[in-house]
Amino acid sequence: MHSPRPRFRTATRVAIVGAGFSGTLLAINLLEQPDVEVLLIERDRHRMGAGVAYSSTETSHLLNVRAGSMSAFADRPDHFRDWLVARGLGCDAAFVTRATYGRYLRETLADAMARYGRRLKLIDDEVLDLDDRDGEVRLNLVNGGVVEADRAVLAIGNLPPHDPPAIAGTTLPAHRYIADPWATAFEDGLDKRAPVLIVGTGLTAIDVILRLDAHGFEGPITALSRRGLRPHRHIDGLPRPKPVLAKPAPDLSELVRWARDEAQTRDWRLVVDSIRPITQMMWASADAEKRARFLRHLRPFWDVHRHRLAPEVADRIDALVAAGRLHFRAGKIADVTVEPDAIPVSWLPRGGAAPVTTRAARMINCTGPQGDLLRSSDPLVRRLLGTGRIRPDLLRLGLDIDRDGHVIDGSGRASEHVLAIGPMTRGDLWEVVAVPDIRNQVSALARRLVNAHWTGGEGL
Numbered sequence: 458m459h460s461p462r463p464r465f466r467t468a469t470r471v472a473i474v475g476a477g478f479s480g481t482l483l484a485i486n487l488l489e490q491p492d493v494e495v496l497l498i499e500r501d502r503h504r505m506g507a508g509v510a511y512s513s514t515e516t517s518h519l520l521n522v523r524a525g526s527m528s529a530f531a532d533r534p535d536h537f538r539d540w541l542v543a544r545g546l547g548c549d550a551a552f553v554t555r556a557t558y559g560r561y562l563r564e565t566l567a568d569a570m571a572r573y574g575r576r577l578k579l580i581d582d583e584v585l586d587l588d589d590r591d592g593e594v595r596l597n598l599v600n601g602g603v604v605e606a607d608r609a610v611l612a613i614g615n616l617p618p619h620d621p622p623a624i625a626g627t628t629l630p631a632h633r634y635i636a637d638p639w640a641t642a643f644e645d646g647l648d649k650r651a652p653v654l655i656v657g658t659g660l661t662a663i664d665v666i667l668r669l670d671a672h673g674f675e676g677p678i679t680a681l682s683r684r685g686l687r688p689h690r691h692i693d694g695l696p697r698p699k700p701v702l703a704k705p706a707p708d709l710s711e712l713v714r715w716a717r718d719e720a721q722t723r724d725w726r727l728v729v730d731s732i733r734p735i736t737q738m739m740w741a742s743a744d745a746e747k748r749a750r751f752l753r754h755l756r757p758f759w760d761v762h763r764h765r766l767a768p769e770v771a772d773r774i775d776a777l778v779a780a781g782r783l784h785f786r787a788g789k790i791a792d793v794t795v796e797p798d799a800i801p802v803s804w805l806p807r808g809g810a811a812p813v814t815t816r817a818a819r820m821i822n823c824t825g826p827q828g829d830l831l832r833s834s835d836p837l838v839r840r841l842l843g844t845g846r847i848r849p850d851l852l853r854l855g856l857d858i859d860r861d862g863h864v865i866d867g868s869g870r871a872s873e874h875v876l877a878i879g880p881m882t883r884g885d886l887w888e889v890v891a892v893p894d895i896r897n898q899v900s901a902l903a904r905r906l907v908n909a910h911w912t913g914g915e916g917l
């Protein structure tokens with residue numbers, strides 16, 4: 458029998474799984490409140506404080522947002538700009554390197570440690586499992602240790618890309634097919650003049666192309682995706698979009714039509730930027746069918762206009778195309794075979810009848826991060842899914858959560874003590890991938906965690 462638990466402040470001890478942008482910023486936001494202890498757990502020590510995006514050391518990898526919009530704090534919009542200016546590293550309008558942004562995040566975390574060090578513990582380890590019962594959470598670590606906390610927050614970032622359908626289930630040699638470019642030095646052992654096939658034409662593809670180029674690769678690169686759309690560049694001189702504050706269309710389906718009509722008369726980038734303030738609200742009020750329709754019809758256009766390239770990056774990509782070293786193609790992979798010196802990849806051009814074969818010395822999967830829990834091999838995700846403590850959201854974009862961020866279990870019940878933030882919550886918020894959106898989510902959650910009071914059995 459359970460004895461009634463005493464009434465006390467919630468979240469005195471918060472364990473955060475993952476120290477990328479989301480987890481690190483949640484830790485800092487929490488530490489700024491009194492009486493909170495934070496355990497920040499990261500499995501890859503090179504990513505501690507910076508995560509996947511900002512631990513890149515490539516100087517060709519630039520932020521795709523101007524510095525002026527990249528403050529880590531929603532209530533201190535000049536924080537990053539001031540940090541840059543104080544070090545002579547840039548100004549408001551600059552597109553600085555992701556490595557510089559990683560340094561900013563790590564220094565901001567180090568400042569928090571200097572100020573509140575007693576209440577922050579950094580743990581180099583991987584969380585393998587967690588158990589949410591009797592008013593607390595126990596997190597089991599790979600090294601056999603156990604961490605106990607009042608709340609656990611999953612800030613685990615995106616899941617690795619899925620294999621394209623034509624490849625799934627086949628066994629391709631590891632030096633010919635790179636399944637996850639974030640997990641591998643994909644240029645290692647590659648003949649500098651050999652042909653490369655990149656599957657995907659979005660931001661991951663651009664990153665990979667820039668890194669190949671920076672490492673002296675001179676061979677032909679084909680970048681292939683269904684539509685062949687590549688991210689657009691930021692353009693100086695476009696009028697600032699007037700934010701649309703009232704709904705321009707009654708629901709998400711109509712918004713798709715509205716956006717397409719608007720794009721006939723003005724730049725797509727302006728259309729997408731103008732509806733940013735209301736996208737989360739319209740997504741929240743749409744049912745699963747309307748959300749699915751939005752994803753089907755607008756997402757490919759949305760992604761390439763919403764997540765754009767710094768002008769320097771776009772210039773480099775254009776130069777590679779002009780030099781005939783890089784080709785963007787629209788089509789679908791039909792078949793892949795293995796030969797001793799290459800993998801011939803047969804693909805069907807969009808709208809074409811006859812397949813084309815590209816013989817690639819290496820094929821790199823740049824289809825981008827994923828969120829489908831059911832296809833994940835991540836040990837923690839599999840464990841939590843297997844024991845019914847999490848479930849995918851309806852569109853399989855990530856974790857199912859309630860409006861306060863608690864994960865929903867397999868029977869549809871919200872966990873009292875386990876929450877989630879960051880891109881894996883995009884099923885709930887949609888726009889929660891870039892820094893300006895995540896920082897809002899994180900500061901709201903930190904306030905809720907600290908301010909809520911509870912008695913046993915009641916969540917925040």
Ligand SMILES: Cc1cc2nc3c(=O)[nH]c(=O)nc-3n(C[C@H](O)[C@H](O)[C@H](O)COP(=O)(O)OP(=O)(O)OC[C@H]3O[C@@H](n4cnc5c(N)ncnc54)[C@H](O)[C@@H]3O)c2cc1C
Binds near residue numbers: 475582893
């Ligand atoms: C290449 C790239 C470039 C981007 N550029 C920009 C940009 O210029 N501007 C912008 O606004 N946004 C950008 N974004 C988007 C945005 O900044 C990221 O989505 C954001 O950084 C996500 O951070 P995160 O902490 O949620 O995830 P991640 O950075 O993926 O961090 C998650 C961390 O959790 C750890 N982890 C996972 N599971 C466990 C476990 N079981 N135990 C312990 N640790 C675990 C991982 O090792 C990882 O370090 C970019 C994203 C990418 C991928």
